Amino acid sequence: xxxxxxxxxxxxxxxxxxxxxxxxxxxxxxxxxxxxxxxxxxxxxxxxxxxxxxxxxxxxxxxxxxxxxxxxxxxxxxxxxxxxxxxxxxxxxxxxxxxxxxxxxxxxxxxxxxxxxxxxxxxxxxxxxxxxxxxxxxxxxxxxxxxxxxxxxxxxxxxxxxxxxxxxxxxxxxxxxxxxxxxxxxxxxxxxxxxxxxxxxxxx
Amino acid sequence: xxxxxxxxxxxxxxxxxxxxxxxxxxxxxxxxxxxxxxxxxxxxxxxxxxxxxxxxxxxxxxxxxxxxxxxxxxxxxxxxxxxxxxxxxxxxxxxxxxxxxxxxxxxxxxxxxxxxxxxxxxxxxxxxxxxxxxxxxxxxxxxxxxxxxxxxxxxxxxxxxxxxxxxxxxxxxxxxxxxxxxxxxxxxxxxxxxxxxxxxxxxx
DNA sequence: GGGGTTGTCTACCGAACGGTAGACATCGAT
DNA sequence: ATCGATGTCTACCGTTCGGTAGACAACCCC
Numbered sequence: 001x002x003x004x005x006x007x008x009x010x011x012x013x014x015x016x017x018x019x020x021x022x023x024x025x026x027x028x029x030x031x032x033x034x035x036x037x038x039x040x041x042x043x044x045x046x047x048x049x050x051x052x053x054x055x056x057x058x059x060x061x062x063x064x065x066x067x068x069x070x071x072x073x074x075x076x077x078x079x080x081x082x083x084x085x086x087x088x089x090x091x092x093x094x095x096x097x098x099x100x101x102x103x104x105x106x107x108x109x110x111x112x113x114x115x116x117x118x119x120x121x122x123x124x125x126x127x128x129x130x131x132x133x134x135x136x137x138x139x140x141x142x143x144x145x146x147x148x149x150x151x152x153x154x155x156x157x158x159x160x161x162x163x164x165x166x167x168x169x170x171x172x173x174x175x176x177x178x179x180x181x182x183x184x185x186x187x188x189x190x191x192x193x194x195x196x197x198x199x200x201x202x203x204x
Numbered sequence: 205x206x207x208x209x210x211x212x213x214x215x216x217x218x219x220x221x222x223x224x225x226x227x228x229x230x231x232x233x234x235x236x237x238x239x240x241x242x243x244x245x246x247x248x249x250x251x252x253x254x255x256x257x258x259x260x261x262x263x264x265x266x267x268x269x270x271x272x273x274x275x276x277x278x279x280x281x282x283x284x285x286x287x288x289x290x291x292x293x294x295x296x297x298x299x300x301x302x303x304x305x306x307x308x309x310x311x312x313x314x315x316x317x318x319x320x321x322x323x324x325x326x327x328x329x330x331x332x333x334x335x336x337x338x339x340x341x342x343x344x345x346x347x348x349x350x351x352x353x354x355x356x357x358x359x360x361x362x363x364x365x366x367x368x369x370x371x372x373x374x375x376x377x378x379x380x381x382x383x384x385x386x387x388x389x390x391x392x393x394x395x396x397x398x399x400x401x402x403x404x405x406x407x408x
Numbered sequence: 409g410g411g412g413t414t415g416t417c418t419a420c421c422g423a424a425c426g427g428t429a430g431a432c433a434t435c436g437a438t
Numbered sequence: 439a440t441c442g443a444t445g446t447c448t449a450c451c452g453t454t455c456g457g458t459a460g461a462c463a464a465c466c467c468c
Contacts, residue, residue, distance in 0.1 A: 006414075006415075009415085024231065025229045025230075025231055025232065025315070026229075026232075027228065027229055027231040027232030028229065028230070028231030028232070030454075030455065030456085031455080031456065031457090032454080032455080032456095040416075040417095041416070041417060041418085042456085042457090043416075043417065043418085043457090043458090044415075044416055044417075046456085046457070046458090047414090047415065047416075048415095050457090051456080051457080052455095052456065052457090104315075107370075109372075110369075110370050110371075110372040110373045111229070111308075111369075111372070112372075113372055114371075114372045114375045114376070116372070117372040117373060117375075117376055118376060121373075121376040121377075128376075128377060145400065147393075147396065148393070150377055150378045150379070151378060151389070151390075151393045152393070152397075153377055154367070154370075154373065154374050154377045154378055154393075155363065155366075155367060155393055155394065155397050157366075157370070157373060157377065158362065158363060158366025158367050158370050158373070159359065159362060159363050159366065159397075161366065161370075162359075162361075162362025162363065162365065162366040163358070163359060163362050165314075165315075166311075166314050166358075166361070166362050166365075167314075167318075168313075168314040168315070168316075168317060168318045168320075168321040169314050169321065169325075169358065169361060169362070170358050171318045171321075172318070172321055172322060172325040172332075173325075173332060173354055173357055173358045173361065174354045174355060174358055175354070185355070186355075189351070189352070189355045189356070189358075189359055190359065192351065193356075193359050193363075193401050196349065196400050196401045196403070197397050197400045197401060199400070210444075210445075213445085234424075234425065234426085235425080235426065235427090236424080236425080236426095244446075244447095245446070245447060245448085246426085246427090247427090247428090247446075247447065247448085248445075248446055248447075250426085250427070250428090251444090251445065251446075252445095254427090255426080255427080256425095256426065256427090
């Protein structure tokens with residue numbers, strides 16, 4: 001009845017689906033719950049996305065685009081090696097603060113297999129390439145410790161996404177730790193950790 | 205008919221459940237599939253574990269015990285700060301090599317919420333305490349860079365578990381990368397990363 | 409103002425899920 | 439030889455799931 005309009009409804013559904021896929025996992029989230037949260041019947045959802053899988057693909061695509069935007073914007077005007085790395089971490093944490101299920105969904109995307117993840121990561125590929133070149137250049141400059149740049153990027157990724165998604169672990173290891181303050185603390189820790197991993201070290 | 209015997213069947217079911225919970229997630233794995241993989245009917249599984257949740261708890265407990273054993277054994281006879289840290293990482297990677305779904309299951313345990321994770325991590329608590337004390341002592345000695353030891357442990361955890369579970373990401377970032385050789389490479393990378401994070405640095 | 413398009417709904421379906429009821433077979437102990 | 443405990447099975451149930459069929463209403467265009 002309300003006829004909210006096609007494109008808007010579509011993106012609302014995708015955002016809610018990302019939330020629920022992130023929180024419950026792909027298998028654990030149901031089309032009924034997603035549509036109910038948006039205030040619409042399941043059949044309306046199926047009108048926009050003919051299958052659950054199609055909905056997932058739309059989510060993967062949308063998440064990739066969103067993350068690419070956030071990172072690209074964070075890099076604007078930044079110059080130094082360290083400044084750029086820190087800006088990216090900060091931007092990702094800011095996104096996680098306003099949308100806690102986002103990193104959870106990204107992790108779920110990885111769990112669903114390479115094909116699914118590629119839908120998400122495909123959009124980010126130019127940025128990935130830039131990052132590898134950036135790290136390589138830093139190593140050539142002597143500003144970054146020498147190592148395999150792609151492998152380093154992978155490890156940085158896991159450290160950041162891990163610290164954003166392993167809340168239960170954090171709770172068990174560090175103790176009660178919730179809310180924004182915790183997020184800021186984790187950002188500080190990851191930032192220090194990454195910095196230590198990037199910095200060239202004298203011995204060995 | 206075969207009457208394999210209670211305790212053995214029980215542990216076989218738990219091991220298979222860990223595999224499937226790890227691979228498909230808790231919601232994605234079905235009691236039918238788990239029991240079928242063991243060669244038994246679902247009702248036999250339900251004889252040992254009255255509900256799916258009871259099965260999960262048994263898995264969490266068993267996984268905690270197993271990991272505690274592996275780590276404790278790895279620490280035997282090791283002395284130096286770095287030697288001990290490296291031994292733990294190596295032991296966890298060895299476990300992952302023989303049982304790929306194990307780290308996946310641990311990650312799933314974290315995803316299922318603090319209560320579930322506590323079932324797993326409770327067993328590991330003495331080791332956790334030892335690790336924190338160990339890191340603190342290292343900092344007092346000046347052998348480990350000064351920081352919050354619990355937070356550092358958390359970050360180390362995420363780096364290790366991440367590099368073991370994010371195979372799809374690795375594939376997307378580094379390129380085709382499967383099998384034992386890949387695992388060894390990742391272990392080397394994580395080891396170097398952790399070492400860099402632990403080492404005291406001159407500047408800042 | 410009639411007709412196609414777009415959006416939302418009610419009603420329903422078959423399959424799969426977690427779980428129950430209970431028959432039956434095997435075994436150790438008496 | 440019998441009996442209770444243990445283990446495995448067949449049969450079935452209620453719910454939920456993803457998905458289909460089709461009615462109907464609002465809107466746009468001509």
